[in-house]
Every structure is written in C-alpha cells, then in structure tokens.
Amino acid sequence: MPHELRDWIEYCNMPSSSTLAEERARNGSPEPFRVRYWGVGNENWGCGGWLRPEIYANLYRQYSVYIREYGGTRPFLVACGPGGPDRRWTRGFMDTLDGGSPDGLSMHYYEGGADQPTDFTAEHMKEQLSKFAKVEEAIAEQRALLDGYREGRKIGLILDEWGAWDKITEETEKRYGKLWQQSTMRSGVAAGLGLNIFNRLADKLHMCNVAQIVNVLQSLLLTEGPEGKACIRTTTYYAFALFKPHRSKTAVRVETQDTSPLAVSVSASRREKELVISFVNARHDADFEIDCTIAGRNLREGKAEILHDADWNVCNTFDNPNRVALRTHPVVVEGSKLRMDLPRLSVATVTVQTA
Secondary structure, eight states, X not given: OHHHHHHHHHHHHOOSSSHHHHHHHHTTOOSOOOOOEEEEOSSTTTTTTOOOXXXXXXXXXXXXXXXXXXXXXXXXXXXXXXXXXXXXXXXHHHHXXXXXXXXXXXXXXXXXXXXXXXXOOHHHHHHHHHHHHHHHHHHHHHHHHHHTSTTGGGSEEEEEEEEEEOOOOHHHHHHHOTTBOOOBHHXXXXXXXXXXXXXXXXXXXXXXXXXXXXXXXXXXXXXXXXXXXXXXXXXXXXXXXXXXGGTTSEEEOOOOSOOSTTSOEEEEEEETTEEEEEEEEOOSSOOEEEEEEOTTOOEEEEEEEEEEOSOTTOBOOSSSTTSSOOEEEOOEEETTEEEEEEOSSEEEEEEEEEO
C-alpha cells in the first residue's frame, strides 16, 4: 500500500520526534539511515505483478504522491522501466504518467545462456556474448525515447540488473540455493563487455548496478558452508577490479575499425594527466594486436593488467580459488601510440600517464 512506502521512508530518514523514528532508535539506530534511492516496484511487467504499463503508471502516481523529504534527504524515486528492449512498456508508462515524473527509470537486461555455466559450447558462448551489442542498442533507444517527452530529459536512465544468466540445474539449486551460479572465464568477459558499455554510454546513463553480489547469478563472490565460511573471488570480481581505475574520471570517446558484436570492445576515461583504457576480446578463436592512437596526447609511461584464460569454461573453485586471477601484462607506449597483445577471451586495462 502507498502508506507503507511513506512509512518506510520516515522510519529510515526521519531524524527524531516521530513514532517510526523512535522505533528505529529502539531497534539500535538512533541516527537516520538517510536512504536516498527508492524503487517504486520491481519488474512490474513480470514477477512484480505482471502489469500493463498503463496500470503500473497509475499505481506509481498513487505511491509517489505520499513521498516526503525527511531530515534533508530528498528521496530519489526510481520507477520500473522495461525488461530488455521493450519500447512499448516505456511509452505506455510515460504516456499514462502525465506529470509527476520519476527521478530515474530502471531497465533490466540479462544475457541468457543455453548451457550450464561450466559446460558452454563455443556456439552458445558466441550467442550470449553477442547479446551485449543489443544491450548497448537498447540503452541508446530508451534514452532517446525518454528524451522525446517534455519531462523525459530529467529522468535518469538506470541499468540495475544485467549480466550472464546461465542454465542452472536442479541439483545445483538443491546444493547451493536458488540461482547460485558459477562464474567462468566467459562470465568475466561478459562483465567486461557490460562495464565497457557503461563507460561508452556515460552520457546516457545515470547509474548502473550489479544486482547480485554474492552467490546469485553473475556474482563477484561465492561462499560455501556455515555462515559463508569459505569465500572465493570469481572471474567477475576480477573483471570489476580491472575497471576500478576508471572511477572518478571523465569518459573519453573511442573509435574502432570493427563494430561487429564480437569485435574488440574498448572504453576510456581520463583525469588530468592519467588516461585509463579497457579492452575486451570476446573471441575464443582469435588473438589481436592492439594498435591504439591517443589523439592530441603524448604518452609517457603505461602499465597493464589482464584477466585471461583460453578455456572459457574454467573457473575458481573452493578447492582451487586462484585458478583465474589478474596478472601484469606487457604494454608499449611511444609518442601517441599504445601497442599491446590482446589474447583470446581476455579483459585488460591499461593506465597511461600523458605529457
């Protein structure tokens, strides 16, 4: 009910002097949580109600009107956007909303897999990794669609569920829990493809999130045993680690000769005299030589790290937790040129200093 959302916001954010703020204090948190982001529903086109967009838009209006600001924390309301490249959902929602636009619109786009995580065929891997080109197209389409509405430009587009969703056996679910999924070298490449998209489309996206951090789908960590006694870092964890140098930098536009779905994927960002470039080779049957020109810049020095294994089904396990990990990788910088080998099925990040 709408009042429940209002009550939760008051419970979390009201500093004091209310019944719910006092209840929070009795529960051990006298200081407010100052929660800013609030999703008004989730996947309402499917498991969140199987609603039509017009019905959801009316419900959103009812819920959002009760929202209040407490303690100086203005709620950032996120409406349910499409699942995949569904323009009909977004149009139906925006056409019905008629005012009271949300701060953000959440879209989900998973890259489904036909095989079990550690038993992918080459053909099915190609099919799955090629879908990331569709994700990029869908983001651009949704941004353009929102921009076509009077208030649409103020709505931030958010991709907060994405990644490889492979076939999960009944036996795996019984042993580890629902949607527990191993992360292989293929999964690490998939993570790199997604993160490169977010860098390239930084002007179209307000926020991106990884929904599953531990044990579920393409997670960064896997645990086993009582209270997660055993914990390992996945290939997805290491792919994310390779993109940490991009944080707090400004995205830089990149151009490549090949724009096919499985061509070398690239993104770049910079701050002052530091430039960070990430490359992904999603091909299982081709190594590449990177010859990259940095327009208008002279490069002084560079260092690189890589996540790589030619076996796309290989993964870290509780018995062998460090089977796949980051390692340093040779890179040559000279003048405005950067040269590097990019082996098949790899994610690499280069950090260079510019003059």
